[in-house]
Amino acid sequence: MKRIKRFLNISSNKYAVAVVVLLSASFIIGLSSVFFRYPMSWFDEQVHYARVMTYADNPLSITRGKVTKDEQTFIQKPMKKIAQSLGQPTTEIISSDWQKEFDGLGKHQERISTKDATAAAIYTPFVYTPYIVAAWIGKTLHLNVVTTFLLMRLSGFLLVFTMFILAIKKIPFGKLTLAIIGSLPPVVISFAAISADELSYGFSFLFISYALSLYLDIIKNKKLSVKDICLFIILSFCVVLTKIPAFLILGLYLPILYAGFKTKAINKKGLITLSVVLCICAIITIGWYMIVRNMNGNVEYYGRENVDQVRQIKFMLSHPLRTLRIFADNILSYPYNSMQLGYSDYTKTMSVPAGLTLLPFAGLVLSIFIKDKDDELNFTDNQLAMLYNYVSRLLFVGAILLIFIIFYLQNSEVGSDTVVGLQPRYFLPFLLLLLPFTNRTLEYNARFMTGLVIISASPLIYYSAIFIFQLLN
Template identity: 25%
Template sequence: MKGLHNLMQNPIKAIVKPEWCFLVLMLIIGSCFAVLVPAGGGADEPNHIARAVSIAHGDMRADKIPDRVGYTSPQDVNGVDSALYGGVVDSALTDVAWHNMVDFHTPKSKGGKIYSFPTWTTQGMMSHRNVGEKEHVEAFSNSAVNSPFVYAPFAFGYWFSRIFTSNAYAIIVIMRMFGLLTAAGILFFCIRYIPIGKWVLASVSLMPTMVIFDATVTADTVTYAMCMSFITVVFKCMCENRALRRSQWILLLLVSISLALIKLSYVPLIILLVLIPIANQYVRSKKALFSLLGIMLCTGILFIGWYLVVSSINTGAMFDVGASPILQKQYVFSHLITYLGLLIKQFIGQNFFSLGVGGTLDLHGHHTFTGWITVCILICAVLVIDSREKCLAIFRKNAVWCCLCFLFVSACVFGLVETALYLQFSPVGADNIFGVQSRYFLPILPLLIFAVVITARQADESTVQSDLKGVRDTQVLHGMDNRLGIGMMLGLQFISAIFTLYLLLTTLYTA
């Protein structure tokens, strides 16, 4: 409330803080995307909408659809279970989503539509269907294995919207807004309370591809937000110069458990818990160490439990690419060296920073030069220190452990993401991994930049000692230099936001 009061009293002074800069730009630009992009036009959005609505009606797990099967590899002579999984959903919602997705994803060079403003008034746009008229069984495709947790904001948005309207198009837009507000709220507090790299976290969270995906119905919205929540809480516990309070243990447990309920590939983030006793000497008692071990155990049990629930669902069988997870596993184990070489190849060619990536807008032209704005922003984010970042020396004292842990966790996540896609989406024995998108690596991108922050910023010995004693830190960048850096950061963020909005408007409304 104090921060909101300060924003109302002095908006210019408040906006220079990274959390307020993030919140204002995310809500303005994100809302434009949520409202104007055709309902269903997000990445795989019809599948996510169907899954979210099914969860809203109490169906926590996708069910096998009788007499409906997908595709598997011709080599799969044993015929693994290729059944499709889904549930009963409202026909109006899925019809609107699929119709508008196909319409939006048709490139303009091939006869794609130039939309009227606002988008839903466009001739031929399916925007007048009402829910409650008819239901049907819908296959959830690649959203079938996601836990209900990642769709909670959209499920709440669905029920909230039903109080006011039965229009399917409007319901989808409201679901988007609930997801956007949830992500923006969680990340706002993450940026405010993370002890280092506030501008780094704000900058990554404002990258064009992040804004675009936060403004649609997708599992990535909650996944990224909870990954950042976990990292923030771990960093806060590392910097406590005393034993952790009960409330902090509870919060640490909750954010740790959330890792088991988001996409399974990000569970390795739990390894970051080992940094707490390394950096905080008051968390080295037997009781504290057993508490950390218990948190990891709870997370692991929940992870294994959900994995067993969804392990039989063959999402790759829903795509005619000759995939077979069972045969692919056999191939990986029998050609381990070859597969490791494939991972190295994928690593070298991966666009980890999502440079020039505009999400679904890329279907209408890839604007690679926009990546330079992101490069400038991230460089500036590494150099600019918020006045509240008083714990840098703690991280620098443990720089080796922090960097090794960050890199190891990032490597684990990278390997799991690539392997999951290789098993589910790539033909057996393929020499390439299909279905990889740079947005899958955004949850580990801040960790990689934090490693640079810790090693690049220099702190003198007096700063280190004052930090360790809990005395107020001396800013590395201060006075006119720091104000100049913040001014550059705000200018770059504004330019990036305006250009992202420009891409949206030109993609939708001009030839």
């Protein structure tokens, strides 16, 4: 435990045990999901798999996409079974021997056009990097479709979980808060599936953790080194190359630049460099959006009609009051605490019961005030600390609004009163923005920490229980 505490920069034994327990549980359940979840059993995994195989063949592809006949069969067969599972119970979505169903694949290597990759064409090749590399390895070693698929899942999971551990190591406080976020079932399953969310989660957690660390150094009047700034810049580029809404967390540049200038913790050259990088990141985000703005896979793949971004924008501008009402109604009524578990043997186990989903959020709030070590500064009277708190909360609200706007433009019919296609997991990487600088503390003992871990991990415990039950049946 001493080595783990030293590696994670944790002082308290009780605090370290709580973090390690959550990390261990997340790792075990995530790794099990890699191997025992049926192919395409996480929402939209089929479109991301098809996009990965398209990029693996041609990283510059921005078209409909191509896969081999075997890969197309590997998509269609699971989706047919999953569709059947929605109408009647099955024993194959969570299974230890699902691979046997695909023993016949390996004879058809000619490439064919597929519409399955269309819905994911809006994502950059970068967001699929671990999967693309795994696909290249599979092709080089002549691995079969199933083995390559598992290698893709495994490589993505190990990479993002390593990033998650590094984020916990780097974040100066709130390590337990971050561990709780990472133990939420939608996050764990996203880590284990082929998904565009995976690297978005990983780099968002890393970036915010690093930003908090830099900001704390700044308000302590510590000079930032060239290495600190370079790593921050690298993370910034990685963030904007994932999902477009992730760009919003780069708003943390603003308090960092202001505080760095006021305290002189960042020299003039560093301030100019960071300002230029922020502008470049904005240009990259806008540029990629302009490239993919007309790639509406929701029309071709999901069969949605009357979806047109240009006409939707015109509608919003010509009906401002109605647009405000639409967004207000949808944002205020959305079930943010809902936790999806993907496709399952039983439709009732495709999500965590509503009552359980509230518990980890209670744990998150409590964890904010549980400190591993005493604060060195009085944050309450520190204007720079309060500035970060205000900006980060504003960015969180902005992220919610931006996600709703994007889905209204890309997924919803023109003039619709409902924002279509949203899933609660899209908001989870932004939760860390709500971690504040605060001197408020809660006293804790071993019993309190045990209870906190249990209520925080209750959705993961539920998922583990139904996962094992389905695996054994």
